[in-house]
């Protein structure tokens with residue numbers, strides 16, 4: 001039976017606070033074969049950050065940028081595109097269509113179609129199985145799931161908040177492209193946003209990252225490739241620096257994606273000052289875990305349950321485990337399956353690939369960063385694996401001479417690395433850098449998740465001439481390394 005929007009009732013089996021990818025999925029999985037009913041409490045748009053303000057608009061903005069970059073690097077299309085620019089209105093209109101002009105009708109219909117109720121309002125856990133939504137009390141018979149997402153972090157810099165800077169929502173919903181932009185941070189949001197804003201007409205972008213490289217969670221060569229590419233496109237990337245003061249005398253209430261006032265003067269710790277039209281704060285995110293009420297600050301176990309509160313679950317960004325849609329949905333599936341099992345009085349499954357345990361937190365998360373070149377990562381980096389105590393073997397390959405890459409671009413730039421556990425001879429991690437590697441990273445995720453031995457991967461042959469052909473070359477290099485290591489020294 002279809003669910004209802006804002007029904008006049010106050011008790012369900014399951015209450016989910018937050019209708020983003022993680023919350024929607026948890027509600028769907030808790031109810032789909034269990035006979036339980038559930039409500040999603042949502043204060044903004046059902047669907048959450050991802051389809052309206054994050055993943056989907058950012059990738060919609062980047063798709064034409066990548067196509068243009070590839071076309072400019074191919075004999076035959078280069079003369080057509082060399083001095084041509086993007087049709088900015090066309091790109092922004094396409095983005096607006098892809099985000100359904102901020103109408104969550106499709107997502108609400110989908111939730112109601114799954115039999116879920118939807119209540120619009122701001123919820124918070126206020127007691128055991130109790131949620132307060134704008135003064136109204138709702139009770140859950142079985143479980144409460146908090147899927148309230150995260151918010152951008154603002155570093156404590158004098159004048160920064162007062163200057164009303166841009167955050168990620170302003171760049172994904174961009175309407176006015178600033179001519180001169182300072183980007184605070186050099187992580188994923190900063191690198192992707194600088195890529196599309198530069199292509200859409202920002203003439204001066206200065207990126208200030210306090211550490212010594214971009215994308216610090218990834219293999220160092222990934223950040224180097226993106227820094228080289230951003231610099232080649234004219235972005236001024238500065239490492240080991242931060243912002244110490246921000247001054248903006250005139251503020252406008254212009255709205256999301258529009259320039260928020262007059263010129264901004266930014267002082268760096270190097271002593272340099274910059275005058276820009278806008279500042280983008282892309283310095284990480286923090287979970288909205290105040291929504292957990294009495295559960296705030298408690299760890300979330302591998303069944304997505306808040307420690308010591310077996311009726312309370314946290315999934316997605318709010319869990320603090322990762323800030324990725326696909327991982328949030330995976331956690332939602334786990335929480336939903338756990339809730340259904342516990343409600344039916346079944347004990348949790350302990351088989352190796354059971355559906356009640358978050359196995360990805362042990363190291364198999366994948367991510368694609370849609371820069372040029374694109375970064376695809378799965379599992380652990382070498383440094384991450386060593387931190388976890390693994391004895392690792394690594395192999396790396398430059399992709400510029402791979403036929404699968406040479407046919408895609410005249411100057412294909414790419415690099416790949418595998419991290420292998422010496423003790424078990426299985427893959428722990430992979431990083432692929434290059435044009436069109438986004439779809440390919442899943443091959444590594446499957447190998448890592450299934451703990452496929454390297455000896456078996458040797459028989460998984462990629463087609464020629466595609467980028468998948470790199471697998472055979474990488475495994476040949478593993479063979480060569482091992483032969484060299486086993487040969488007695490002269």
Ligand SMILES: Cc1cc2nc3c(=O)[nH]c(=O)nc-3n(C[C@H](O)[C@H](O)[C@H](O)COP(=O)(O)OP(=O)(O)OC[C@H]3O[C@@H](n4cnc5c(N)ncnc54)[C@H](O)[C@@H]3O)c2cc1C
Nearest residue numbers: 018020021022043048049054055123149316317323324325
């Ligand atoms: C610019 C940008 C680009 C990104 N690109 C990618 C990408 O390409 N791939 C990827 O995997 N991830 C990407 N991410 C991360 C991704 O958007 C998040 O990991 C994902 O949206 C998290 O899902 P969630 O359900 O946990 O939270 P959200 O999507 O944030 O949803 C939480 C929901 O809870 C609601 N809510 C919050 N508090 C309350 C309350 N008190 N009461 C009721 N409702 C409440 C919010 O309104 C929201 O709708 C990106 C993030 C950003 C900022």
Ligand SMILES: NC(=O)c1ccc[n+]([C@@H]2O[C@H](COP(=O)([O-])OP(=O)(O)OC[C@H]3O[C@@H](n4cnc5c(N)ncnc54)[C@H](O)[C@@H]3O)[C@@H](O)[C@H]2O)c1
Nearest residue numbers: 155185186187188189190209210242282283284323368369
């Ligand atoms: N394609 C994707 O998967 C995608 C895209 C966008 C965002 N996301 C997710 O969103 C999350 C947030 O992204 P983000 O880029 O905001 O955070 P991030 O954690 O990736 O990067 C933040 C960067 O800001 C730097 N920084 C912090 N404070 C600073 C300061 N005071 N001065 C200078 N530099 C400073 C940090 O050193 C770090 O490099 C990420 O964890 C990511 O998983 C994913």
